[in-house]
Amino acid sequence: MDDVREHALANGLAVLTREVHTAPIATFFIWYRVGARDEPQGMSGASHWVEHMMFKRTQRLAPGDIGRMVEGVGGTFNAFTYEDATAYHETLPAEHLDLALEIESDRMLNAVFDPDDVEAERTVIISEREGHEASPMFRLMEAVETTAFRVHPYGHGVIGSKADLRSMTRDDLFGHYQRHYGPSNAVIVAVGDFATADLLNRIDQHFGAFPASSPQSSLAEREPAQNQARRVEVHHPGPFPVLMLCHHIPERAHKDCAPLLVLNALLSGPPSGPFGGGGTLRTSRLYQRFVASGIAASVGADVGVNIDPSLHRVVVILHPGGEPEPIEAAVLDEIQRLHDEAPSQAELDRVVRQTYAKRAITLESVTAQAVQLGMLEIAASWRLAQTLTDDLRQVTPADVQRVARAYLREPSRVTGWFLPAASNGAAA
Amino acid sequence: MTSGTRQAINADSVARHTLANGATLLVYPNPASPSVAISAYHAAGAVLETREHAGLASLTADALNRGTANRTFLQFSEELDHVGASLAFHADTEYAALGGRALAEDLELLLTLATDVLAHPTFPDDEVGRVREQTLTVLAHAEDNPGSRAARRFRELLYGECNPNGWPEDGYAETVREFEAGDLRAFHARACGPASLVLAVVGAVDPPAVRDLAEATIGAWNASPDAATPTDWREALDAADAPPAMPGEPRREDLAIEGKTQTEFLLGWLGIRRTDPSYYATIVANFILGQLGLGGRIGSNVRDTQGLAYHASSYAVPGLTRQPWSIRAGINPANVDRAIEASLHEARQLAETPPDAEELRLSKQALIGSLPLRLERNDGIASMLLTMERYGLGLDYLGAYAGLIDAVTADDVRDVTAAVMSDPAYTLVTAGPELPTS
Numbered sequence: 001m002d003d004v005r006e007h008a009l010a011n012g013l014a015v016l017t018r019e020v021h022t023a024p025i026a027t028f029f030i031w032y033r034v035g036a037r038d039e040p041q042g043m044s045g046a047s048h049w050v051e052h053m054m055f056k057r058t059q060r061l062a063p064g065d066i067g068r069m070v071e072g073v074g075g076t077f078n079a080f081t082y083e084d085a086t087a088y089h090e091t092l093p094a095e096h097l098d099l100a101l102e103i104e105s106d107r108m109l110n111a112v113f114d115p116d117d118v119e120a121e122r123t124v125i126i127s128e129r130e131g132h133e134a135s136p137m138f139r140l141m142e143a144v145e146t147t148a149f150r151v152h153p154y155g156h157g158v159i160g161s162k163a164d165l166r167s168m169t170r171d172d173l174f175g176h177y178q179r180h181y182g183p184s185n186a187v188i189v190a191v192g193d194f195a196t197a198d199l200l201n202r203i204d205q206h207f208g209a210f211p212a213s214s215p216q217s218s219l220a221e222r223e224p225a226q227n228q229a230r231r232v233e234v235h236h237p238g239p240f241p242v243l244m245l246c247h248h249i250p251e252r253a254h255k256d257c258a259p260l261l262v263l264n265a266l267l268s269g270p271p272s273g274p275f276g277g278g279g280t281l282r283t284s285r286l287y288q289r290f291v292a293s294g295i296a297a298s299v300g301a302d303v304g305v306n307i308d309p310s311l312h313r314v315v316v317i318l319h320p321g322g323e324p325e326p327i328e329a330a331v332l333d334e335i336q337r338l339h340d341e342a343p344s345q346a347e348l349d350r351v352v353r354q355t356y357a358k359r360a361i362t363l364e365s366v367t368a369q370a371v372q373l374g375m376l377e378i379a380a381s382w383r384l385a386q387t388l389t390d391d392l393r394q395v396t397p398a399d400v401q402r403v404a405r406a407y408l409r410e411p412s413r414v415t416g417w418f419l420p421a422a423s424n425g426a427a428a
Numbered sequence: 429m430t431s432g433t434r435q436a437i438n439a440d441s442v443a444r445h446t447l448a449n450g451a452t453l454l455v456y457p458n459p460a461s462p463s464v465a466i467s468a469y470h471a472a473g474a475v476l477e478t479r480e481h482a483g484l485a486s487l488t489a490d491a492l493n494r495g496t497a498n499r500t501f502l503q504f505s506e507e508l509d510h511v512g513a514s515l516a517f518h519a520d521t522e523y524a525a526l527g528g529r530a531l532a533e534d535l536e537l538l539l540t541l542a543t544d545v546l547a548h549p550t551f552p553d554d555e556v557g558r559v560r561e562q563t564l565t566v567l568a569h570a571e572d573n574p575g576s577r578a579a580r581r582f583r584e585l586l587y588g589e590c591n592p593n594g595w596p597e598d599g600y601a602e603t604v605r606e607f608e609a610g611d612l613r614a615f616h617a618r619a620c621g622p623a624s625l626v627l628a629v630v631g632a633v634d635p636p637a638v639r640d641l642a643e644a645t646i647g648a649w650n651a652s653p654d655a656a657t658p659t660d661w662r663e664a665l666d667a668a669d670a671p672p673a674m675p676g677e678p679r680r681e682d683l684a685i686e687g688k689t690q691t692e693f694l695l696g697w698l699g700i701r702r703t704d705p706s707y708y709a710t711i712v713a714n715f716i717l718g719q720l721g722l723g724g725r726i727g728s729n730v731r732d733t734q735g736l737a738y739h740a741s742s743y744a745v746p747g748l749t750r751q752p753w754s755i756r757a758g759i760n761p762a763n764v765d766r767a768i769e770a771s772l773h774e775a776r777q778l779a780e781t782p783p784d785a786e787e788l789r790l791s792k793q794a795l796i797g798s799l800p801l802r803l804e805r806n807d808g809i810a811s812m813l814l815t816m817e818r819y820g821l822g823l824d825y826l827g828a829y830a831g832l833i834d835a836v837t838a839d840d841v842r843d844v845t846a847a848v849m850s851d852p853a854y855t856l857v858t859a860g861p862e863l864p865t866s
Contacts, residue, residue, distance in 0.1 A: 022434060022460030022461065023434070023460070023800060023803070023804045024800055025800050025801055025804060055722070063732050064721050064722075064728060064732065066721075067720060067721025067722060068720070068721060068790055071720060071721065071790065071793075071794035071798075072789075072790040072793050072794060072797075073793060073794075073797045074793060074794055074795075074796060074797015074798040074799070074800070074801070075797065075798070075801075076798065076801060091801060093797055093800055093801075096797075119735070120732065120733070120734070120735030121735065122735070123735040123736065123760070124731055124735050124736075124737065124738050125738070126760070127690065127736070127737050127738040127758060127759065127760055128738035130689040130690035130758075130760065131690050131738055131739070131758045133688070133689045133690065134573060134574055134575075134688050134689075134690060134860075135573075236687050237572075237685075237686040237687030237688075238572060238687065239565075239568040239569045239571065239572040240565060240568060240569070270512070272512075281505070281509045282501075282502075282505035282508075282509065283502070283505050283506050283509040284509075288502075291558075291562075292501075292502070292558075294554075294557070294558040294561060297561070297562050297565035297566075298562075298565075317565070319561055319564070319565050320564070320565060320568045350509075350510065353510070353511065353512060354509065354510075354511075354512040355512070356512065357511055357512025357513065357530070357531050357534075358512045360461075360462050360463055360531060361463045361512075361529045361530075361531075364461050364463065364804070364805045364806065365804050365805050366804070422686070
């Protein structure tokens with residue numbers, strides 16, 4: 001992804017732009033460096049709740065106004081929160097891009113957090129959480145994260161615990177907003193059909209007068225090294241067993257991330273999606289071992305793209321009634337294979353070719369480009385989006401074997417199982 | 429900076445051609461991207477299966493690439509994965525479809541593989557067994573998931589169990605479990621043929637070269653002599669479009685699923701065909717009712733004002749046959765009846781009173797202005813070309829689209845809503861934890 005330009009306003013607001021003139025549209029993202037990792041004890045889910053409140057009232061806007069403004073010109077809008085950041089975005093017909101600047105500059109500092117709105121949104125968010133609870137994968141992921149991270153807030157999940165969602169107050173949320181929303185803690189990413197110099201002028205008009213915000217030191221404490229394998233089982237009514245077998249890996253900025261991405265491409269598929277993940281290829285090692293052989297229904301693996309050390313995950317969905325033990329043994333066998341045998345250079349060349357092609361297709365949309373630039377900038381640097389294919393090309397077979405032995409090892413393993421059970425916890 | 433010359437999508441820029449075997453080819457060159465997208469549909473949908481074989485069209489499509497006269501499933505996958513390409517097959521109630529992505533230089537590979545799979549599938553027993561097991565796992569998940577469970581039962585109630593619109597595209601565990609490779613081979617021979625196939629190719633391609641390539645690949649596919657003709661398929665479609673028996677009063681079922689904390693409900697009526705002249709008024713009405721902003725009037729009432737739900741919205745499904753117009757939401761079990769009442773209130777309100785001018789203007793502008801966003805990617809354009817062909821909209825449809833939407837009046841919105849939603853005989857299914865006794 002070439003031709004990205006980097007700018008900064010005097011108040012610290014970072015801006016990344018990329019002109020793309022293939023369709024008359026443009027996307028505007030603003031990323032705040034606040035997510036689950038910035039939430040103190042008792043406030044799990046605060047960042048996500050603040051995200052919801054940003055669609056309510058500002059000093060200028062009433063609930064529903066943002067939807068009417070953006071959709072009224074044919075645009076789309078939304079927001080998402082994850083461990084490291086909260087992002088807001090509008091994709092618009094290019095001539096209406098100023099609407100995004102108006103909306104985002106307004107709610108950067110002027111959200112009101114009306115107490116009645118906060119209370120109405122409390123039940124909405126609890127409802128969102130209860131919707132997630134229908135999924136075995138959500139229940140398992142929550143249990144695995146809690147088991148893997150005992151100190152670091154990556155252990156408490158993005159949506160938050162029900163207890164915290166019930167007890168957090170309007171002032172807790174407003175304080176969280178005031179601490180983390182401001183120009184010095186934000187990154188704008190704009191991609192599409194605009195002239196950069198002109199857009200920068202307009203960004204400066206909308207955001208340039210805001211005073212610099214004080215940089216927030218993260219609450220996130222480093223997770224102590226895990227020296228012994230951990231295990232967690234979720235027994236709950238559900239359709240089939242699911243295995244989530246994880247290992248602690250370093251942060252996205254670490255030099256070992258590229259060989260880990262190659263390792264993961266061998267297991268599952270190349271890092272092609274805007275979030276850095278990708279689908280499972282049918283010729284991948286895990287698909288062949290589990291799905292092509294018929295012993296499981298589906299399989300995937302991914303590498304965390306995070307500021308702090310996170311997890312490499314292998315997820316296997318079994319057929320209903322499937323036996324857990326042989327599946328877990330087979331995953332460990334595939335990991336042992338990575339320890340024992342360096343991959344061939346031909347396999348690595350293939351990963352590079354696949355990554356190039358998949359990214360060319362996935363990144364066709366301006367929105368996907370902005371997501372990738374922003375996510376990498378939050379986790380490490382947007383430049384990784386430019387160098388990704390080259391970084392993977394530099395990885396040697398010995399590098400892959402080295403990172404397999406260094407990270408996918410027994411003491412740093414967290415094994416999670418979702419096991420269908422009757423509602424009383426007995427095996428179903 | 430990325431740029432490229434892209435023409436308006438219309439009869440001048442889209443090349444339409446009938447191949448030697450009767451298949452239709454649509455090509456739109458888009459030099460702005462290094463990739464290509466192919467999309468196609470053909471008349472091998474579930475309308476050609478029976479209730480006893482519910483899910484056969486879908487399983488046949490899913491197993492189509494699992495082995496051909498020329499390559500194994502692994503060889504097929506290796507050829508695609510080697511160049512980072514993808515090619516997938518699917519069937520719904522009306523049609524079977526395929527979609528592929530690759531770098532433009534690999535278009536020949538995509539068309540060669542697509543043709544091999546469509547024309548020469550062998551349905552090896554072991555591979556069919558694996559696809560069947562995967563489908564059974566998907567069905568187990570659908571039974572456990574409140575949203576899917578409600579949607580499946582809603583269609584059964586709305587259309588009755590003898591109509592292919594009423595049974596799930598992927599069938600039932602009890603029907604799928606019985607399918608053998610021979611069933612799939614027979615369905616393929618009967619249902620799949622090039623006469624009904626429409627193929628769209630969009631990307632950095634040269635239309636005359638694509639035409640030659642398509643003639644040499646898809647154009648060389650000849651159907652089995654016993655294959656259903658487009659007339660047979662049309663008759664099956666018409667049968668599926670026969671009006672279902674209406675009960676004259678509301679129907680409601682509450683499905684309990686163990687271990688869930690949230691209830692999903694689906695409330696709806698039989699809507700109109702995509703080809704109905706009132707279609708454009710219907711999509712404007714649906715946008716007002718359940719889309720604008722975060723779920724339109726329903727979202728505003730149920731989510732924003734009452735704080736009852738994370739998601740609440742409405743959908744008017746397009747189809748050649750009459751499809752549902754429905755409202756769905758995910759609600760805490762204690763609040764289900766309040767949310768249903770609020771949804772019905774909003775539907776009745778729109779059926780009685782035309783929207784105000786500003787709401788109408790915003791909704792129309794949203795539908796018109798979002799068109800470029802839907803046409804940003806090659807696969808989006810390919811999908812639009814197939815929609816234009818499927819519903820006989822013509823290659824100049826996109827130029828006419830804004831006028832079609834703009835012509836919708838406030839009274840039109842009220843009238844189309846009233847025609848569907850003022851019928852007291854709605855169909856309602858809830859799924860989730862046991863509901864509290866009201």
